[in-house]
Amino acid sequence: MPSYMEVATEIAREAGALLLNYLEKRPAWEIKGEQDLVTEADRASEALVVSRLHQYFPAHSVVAEEGSGEDRKSEFCWYVDPLDGTTNFAHSYPAFCVSIGLLQGDEIIAGVVFDPNRNELFSAEKGAGAYLNNRRIRVSKTADLCESLLATGFPSRKRHEDVNVYFFHQLGVRAHGIRRSGSAAIDLASVASGRLDGFWEFGLNPWDVAAGLLLVTEAGGSYSDMRGGKFALTSPHLIADNSLLHNEFVARVGDVFNGTIHVPIPGLTPGAPVRY
Ligand code: IPD
Ligand code: CA
Ligand code: CA
Numbered sequence: 001m002p003s004y005m006e007v008a009t010e011i012a013r014e015a016g017a018l019l020l021n022y023l024e025k026r027p028a029w030e031i032k033g034e035q036d037l038v039t040e041a042d043r044a045s046e047a048l049v050v051s052r053l054h055q056y057f058p059a060h061s062v063v064a065e066e067g068s069g070e071d072r073k074s075e076f077c078w079y080v081d082p083l084d085g086t087t088n089f090a091h092s093y094p095a096f097c098v099s100i101g102l103l104q105g106d107e108i109i110a111g112v113v114f115d116p117n118r119n120e121l122f123s124a125e126k127g128a129g130a131y132l133n134n135r136r137i138r139v140s141k142t143a144d145l146c147e148s149l150l151a152t153g154f155p156s157r158k159r160h161e162d163v164n165v166y167f168f169h170q171l172g173v174r175a176h177g178i179r180r181s182g183s184a185a186i187d188l189a190s191v192a193s194g195r196l197d198g199f200w201e202f203g204l205n206p207w208d209v210a211a212g213l214l215l216v217t218e219a220g221g222s223y224s225d226m227r228g229g230k231f232a233l234t235s236p237h238l239i240a241d242n243s244l245l246h247n248e249f250v251a252r253v254g255d256v257f258n259g260t261i262h263v264p265i266p267g268l269t270p271g272a273p274v275r276y
Contacts, residue, residue, distance in 0.1 A: 005125045008078075008100045008112040008211075011052045015045045015098040016116030019083060029090040035156045037086050042066055045082035045098060053078050053100075065207045077103045079210035079233075084113075085183030087156065099185035101210025103233075111211030113189045122189040122215050130192050130218035139221040139242035140194040145171075145252060148197035148245060151179040151187045155203040164202055166265070170256050171200075173263045188212025191240050192219035198241035198249050200226055206233035216240045226253050 002010070022041035032038045046066045053062055057076065062069030064080035071077075078100060083089055085096030094117040102110040113122040122137070124130040130137050142148050150171055154164055172178045179196065181187055184204055190196040192215035210233060213223055223240035225231045228250040231238055241249050255262065268274060 003125065004102050004110040005112065005123050007053075007056050008102065008110055009114075009121060009123055011049050012098045012100050012112045012114035013121065014052070015049050015082060016114045018045055018048055019089070019096065019098070020116050023089065023092060023094075026092060027090075029086075033157065035159065037090050037156070038066065039083075039086065039090055041089065042083045042086055043068075046080065049080050049082050049098070049100065053080070063207065065205065075105055079103065079207045081185060081205075081207040084185040084208060085181070088182040093182070095181050095186060096183055097185050097189075099207065099211045101207075101212075101214060103210065108210055108214040111214035113185045113211050113215065115186055115189070120189075122192065122211075124192075124211075124214045124218040126214065126218070128218070130215045132189075132193050137193040137215075137219050139191060139216070139219045140197050141244065142197040142242060143244040145174050145198075145245055145248045146176075148175045149177050149179065149195075150175045151181060151190065151196050151199045153180060153182065153184050153187065153201040153204075155201070157203065162202070166261075167200065167253060167256050169265050170262060171252060174252065184208040185212045188240055189215055191221055191242065192216045194219075194242070198239065198245050200237070200239045200249075200253065202226075202237045204238055209233065209238060213240065222246050224250065226250070227257065228254070 027039045029037045029039050046064050061072045061074045061077040081099040084099050089096045097115045100112045109126040187199045222243045225235045226237040
């Protein structure tokens with residue numbers, strides 16, 4: 001019997017190939033919920049992943065973003081994002097992936113993130129390290145936020161209520177730079193592989209992060225909620241980093257929560273021209 005990780009790897013590769021096929025056809029997008037895009041490719045990828053997981057593990061529960069998973073009351077639960085980065089995908093911007101994570105009870109025990117555009121397969125099993133295409137990966141050694149490359153994301157839901165621009169500004173004036181890939185799972189895989197030093201975001205869902213968080217910890221990184229408390233898959237915000245930066249990252253984010261603004265965003269007067 002293949003391991004959980006081997007099964008997840010095989011399925012993620014199949015789903016990734018399916019996404020690339022759909023990409024060439026430029027499938028139409030639709031709006032789901034408030035302002036979230038979804039395409040036929042999201043649903044087809046999810047149908048593939050969920051049915052293959054049920055074939056291998058008929059007793060396991062599956063939670064999948066587009067709603068086709070089933071709660072089979074198992075201690076094993078797979079969290080599936082069949083296409084993380086749908087907005088990118090819908091615009092043919094090549095930054096998206098398939099993310100599959102497995103929890104046993106509260107613990108993430110296996111995770112795979114597959115980026116079909118780069119043919120990069122990130123995988124981890126609890127206690128066995130994190131890998132990129134079978135090569136061991138580790139988080140970066142950057143110890144100072146001033147020397148870091150960070151990433152964040154802006155969920156499409158409730159964007160008029162999104163306060164993340166304040167965090168973006170305060171961290172952006174400190175770090176070497178801030179990236180916004182449009183795929184939280186790729187961002188977490190990038191922290192795990194040392195390409196990014198840290199990542200934060202509000203309002204993620206369990207399927208966005210289950211696999212990526214295991215990649216980060218198995219590569220030597222850490223995560224918490226943005227106030228430094230324990231992160232649960234349903235927490236409203238997340239910080240993940242290379243461990244070395246964690247305290248400083250949480251402290252600077254805490255400044256913004258507390259209203260201690262080190263560098264104010266240049267003011268705009270409504271109705272007046274923008275000065276620069
Ligand atoms: C989204 C991506 C994006 C993040 C959003 C997620 P989706 O997932 O991960 O980077 O900023 O919060 O919802 O909708 O493309 O699967
Ligand atoms: Ca997602
Ligand atoms: Ca998705």
